[in-house]
Structures are given as C-alpha cells and as structure tokens.
Amino acid sequence: MxxxxxxxxxxxxxxxxxxxxxxxxxxxxxxxxxxxxxxxxxxxxxxxxxxxxxxxxxxxxxxxxxxxxxxxxxxxxxxxxxxxxxxxxxxxxxxxxxxxxxxxxxxxxxxxxxxxxxxxxxxxxxxxxxxxxxxxxxxxxxxxxxxxxxxxxxxxxxxxxxxxxxxxxxxxxxxxxxxxxxxxxxxxxxxxxxxxxxxxxxxxxxxxxxxxxxxxxxxxxxxxxxxxxxxxxxxxGLAAFRAAIKRGIQLAETAGEILREAGCWEITSPAQLAVITFRHRATPADPAAAEEFHRHLLDAVVANDHSLVTGTALEGRPVLRLCTVNPRTTDADLRESLDRLGRLAETL
Ligand SMILES: Cc1ncc(COP(=O)(O)O)c(C=O)c1O
Known part of the structure; x- marks a missing residue:
C-alpha cells in the first residue's frame, strides 16, 4: 500500500x-x-x-x-x-x-x-x-x-x-x-x-x-x-531515479544530434521521452524493398555484436528505433553505435 x-x-x-x-x-x-x-x-x-x-x-x-x-x-x-x-x-x-x-x-x-x-x-x-x-x-x-x-x-x-x-x-x-x-x-x-x-x-x-x-x-x-x-x-532515493530518467531523455536528444551531423539519416520522429526513430537515406522508396533493406540491416547489426537497434514502422514504412533508457550508456557508446550502423547500411 x-x-x-x-x-x-x-x-x-x-x-x-x-x-x-x-x-x-x-x-x-x-x-x-x-x-x-x-x-x-x-x-x-x-x-x-x-x-x-x-x-x-x-x-x-x-x-x-x-x-x-x-x-x-x-x-x-x-x-x-x-x-x-x-x-x-x-x-x-x-x-x-x-x-x-x-x-x-x-x-x-x-x-x-x-x-x-x-x-x-x-x-x-x-x-x-x-x-x-x-x-x-x-x-x-x-x-x-x-x-x-x-x-x-x-x-x-x-x-x-x-x-x-x-x-x-x-x-x-x-x-x-x-x-x-x-x-x-x-x-x-x-x-x-x-x-x-x-x-x-x-x-x-x-x-x-x-x-x-x-x-x-x-x-x-x-x-x-x-x-x-x-x-x-x-x-x-528518488533523486537517483530522476537523474537516470533525465539521462535517458538527454541520450535520445544526443542521438538526434549525432544523426543530424552524420548527414546520411532522415529523422522520422524527434527525440521524445527517450525514443527517437530514423531511417537511412539509402532506404529504397518501394515499401517491399525498404522492408528487405531493413531486415538485412537489422541482421547485420546483430551479427556485428556491438549494440542493438530495433525496427518498427511509421505510416507503413520501416524505421529504426532507439530507446535510450539505460542511464549507463555513454555519449561515446551512442556515437560508436550510430557510426557502425551507418557503415553497415552502406555495405547493403
Ligand atoms: C505503451 C505500452 N503499453 C503496454 C505495454 C505492455 O507491457 P508489458 O510488456 O509489461 O505487458 C508496453 C510494452 O512495451 C508498452 O510500451
């Protein structure tokens, strides 16, 4: 109670x-x-x-x-x-x-x-x-x-x-x-x-x-x-939870900055409450081809064995989704993960 x-x-x-x-x-x-x-x-x-x-x-x-x-x-x-x-x-x-x-x-x-x-x-x-x-x-x-x-x-x-x-x-x-x-x-x-x-x-x-x-x-x-x-x-203490949540929110915003700087990503929904979605600019426009591109990319992410990104869809088109609620993630982790993701996308 x-x-x-x-x-x-x-x-x-x-x-x-x-x-x-x-x-x-x-x-x-x-x-x-x-x-x-x-x-x-x-x-x-x-x-x-x-x-x-x-x-x-x-x-x-x-x-x-x-x-x-x-x-x-x-x-x-x-x-x-x-x-x-x-x-x-x-x-x-x-x-x-x-x-x-x-x-x-x-x-x-x-x-x-x-x-x-x-x-x-x-x-x-x-x-x-x-x-x-x-x-x-x-x-x-x-x-x-x-x-x-x-x-x-x-x-x-x-x-x-x-x-x-x-x-x-x-x-x-x-x-x-x-x-x-x-x-x-x-x-x-x-x-x-x-x-x-x-x-x-x-x-x-x-x-x-x-x-x-x-x-x-x-x-x-x-x-x-x-x-x-x-x-x-x-x-x-509640203060530790507050700080951890604030960190999760900031991480999604930092991810947004890194994605924008890289220039090869389209942000499909902005950082909000520790979630950001995006897709690679090389994603095919055709929905079936886009699905296949994403499936290959997500498989490559798993095989790369460094970090994980999930897939979902917005308005019927696939997107990638980061949920940054782990307060132990560092900015360097985020940058390295997104750099790798970009490089993997370019190999497809
Ligand atoms: C908004 C929302 N509602 C409900 C659920 C279901 O929660 P659970 O998996 O704990 O049953 C989830 C799970 O991801 C969720 O994100």
Whole structure:
C-alpha cells in the first residue's frame, strides 16, 4: 500500500486513489478497462465502445478482445503528424456512435507511445472525457515514470486527470521483470469490480478498512511485487531515479544530434521521452524493398555484436528505433553505435 501510494502521489492522483501491482502493462491495461466497463450495466456491455489511436500498444487490443469489445467497437483513430490522437475526429466518432445507439465507454490515451514516445494531448482528452462523460484511461506503461523528472513533467501534464493509468516499474523505473502497476482515481472501484467472497475464503476476508489486494484485480494468489520497488526507492532515493530518467531523455536528444551531423539519416520522429526513430537515406522508396533493406540491416547489426537497434514502422514504412533508457550508456557508446550502423547500411 505504501509503494502504491508513492506512485499515486507522483502521478498526481488524489487521496482516495489506489492501485495494484500486476505482472506488467498488459495485465494493467486489461484490469483497468475491466474496471471502466463496470460503469455500464452488464446488459449494455455489448454496446460499449473504446477509443484510442493507431499508435496504441497491442496489449490494449488484446484487453479489448478479452473483454468482448471487438470489431467496430474498438476504434483506433488515425493520428496527426506527431503520432498523437486528435480530439476533433475523436469527438466526431463519439457523436456518430451515440447516434446509432452505441455506448462510448472510454478513451485510452498514450503517455509515451511505444513506437515514437509521442504523448497524446492529455489535457484536451481529459476535458473531452469530462464533457462526454467517458472514462479517461492513460497507457503510460513505459513513459509515465518520467513524470518524476522536471524535464518531462510538462509533457505529461494532464496525467493527474486520469480515471485510470498504467505505469510499469519494470520499464523506466529499472525494476527486474515482473512489476507493472495500475492506478485508479477511486480505489473503491477496484474492489467493486473484482471482489468475490466464496465460502472457502471467508476466514481471510478483509476487515473493515483493510485492503486485501486479492480483491482488487484478477489474481488471487499474488507475489510480493512491491518489495523490490520499495527497496530500490529506499536504497537509491528518488533523486537517483530522476537523474537516470533525465539521462535517458538527454541520450535520445544526443542521438538526434549525432544523426543530424552524420548527414546520411532522415529523422522520422524527434527525440521524445527517450525514443527517437530514423531511417537511412539509402532506404529504397518501394515499401517491399525498404522492408528487405531493413531486415538485412537489422541482421547485420546483430551479427556485428556491438549494440542493438530495433525496427518498427511509421505510416507503413520501416524505421529504426532507439530507446535510450539505460542511464549507463555513454555519449561515446551512442556515437560508436550510430557510426557502425551507418557503415553497415552502406555495405547493403
Ligand atoms: C505503451 C505500452 N503499453 C503496454 C505495454 C505492455 O507491457 P508489458 O510488456 O509489461 O505487458 C508496453 C510494452 O512495451 C508498452 O510500451
């Protein structure tokens, strides 16, 4: 409870909020969306609609499927040029769905997309949700932790308006797997969504005012996930986490400078929250040829055995992606890795 409460306060959720440690972001998204669904009477669940962007993590699709929110009722909207969810088409989609008798349930915003680190306009989306009476969920599995850094906090403004949010300590709080965390604005909603007390558990029922975390989510038997996070906050102190996150943000910016200086790279999304994407100028324009070029390049990177870069796609075209969250990476490591990458690209 103490560790959850630290995270609640760091994210700016009010007293009365609460949360749960789970295995990771996937379970956290599923759990929070199950809580959101409780806003509707069970008979209305087949008409519930979820809204998110085309950059939303696949765990949210999976959560929606698991909850039976499928087909046209899981709406992925096309993002703007900065890979952010645009509130205008979202408002239109909500109105159109209401007009045909569907029941808009929740907006899922990104606080740091996996692909590019883009943050959806959280304040505008929170305002829209308040106006339209929708649940406001924020998936910030990797980047929400950056709220503790003064460098990133302004970018994440509006996080404190979330009805629920996801933050994975096993991502940017440097914890060993598995520890994901979900937070909700109103802790009582967890228990009302999940508590079931069969006769064989009555002996261990929570006393009045006590939290029994097995009543707050999907897992009955649970491991003591809070311990490692509690211990590392105690041992290293919050200042060490702040410095490590700031370093990750700076590293992505430094990568941007190195890529620009080299002249052979096109930056496809700028450094944001420790993620930058780019492609080599020699990448073929034809999509299939570009895929092949990238596959060969990524294979060459692995064979080179020095550093790793991952691949993804933006607007249907492959890009390279650096996620610089390791604070031990030096500027020299970064320069050497990008120099090698450029040389490998030129051999293809
Ligand atoms: C934004 C986002 N949401 C959810 C997840 C899923 O988290 P996990 O792998 O811990 O289940 C990820 C994982 O990369 C993520 O980046």
């Amino acid at each position: 103490l560790t959850i409460d630290w995270l609640r306060r760091l994210c700016g959720l009010p007293e009365g909020g609460g949360g749960l440690f789970v295995s990771g972001g996937s379970l956290a998204n599923l759990t929070t969306l199950a809580v959101a669904r409780e806003r509707l009477p069970e008979d209305d669940w087949p008409r519930a609609v979820l809204y998110c962007s085309d950059q939303t993590h696949s765990s949210v699709d999976r959560a929606a499927r698991t909850l039976g929110i499928v087909g046209g009722r899981f709406r992925r909207l096309v993002t703007d040029a900065g890979q952010r969810l645009d509130p205008r088409p979202l408002t239109e989609a909500i109105r159109a769905d209401r007009a045909v008798g569907l029941l808009p349930l929740a907006v899922i915003a990104n606080a740091g997309t996996t692909n590019t680190g883009a943050v959806d306009p959280l304040v505008e989306l929170a305002n829209l949700c308040a106006k339209e009476d929708l649940w406001f969920h924020v998936d910030g599995a990797y980047a929400t932790a950056a709220v503790i850094s003064s460098r990133a906090a302004p970018l994440l403004a509006g996080l404190d308006r979330a009805d629920s949010l996801v933050l994975d300590p096993h991502k940017w709080l440097f914890q060993p797997y598995d520890i994901g965390c979900l937070l909700v604005r109103d802790a009582a909603r967890l228990e009302s969504a999940f508590a079931i007390l069969p006769e064989y558990l009555r002996d261990i029922a929570a006393a009045a005012g006590e939290i029994n975390y097995c009543d707050n989510g999907l897992e009955l038997t649970r491991r003591f996930r809070a311990l490692k996070l509690w211990m590392s906050f105690k041992v290293f």
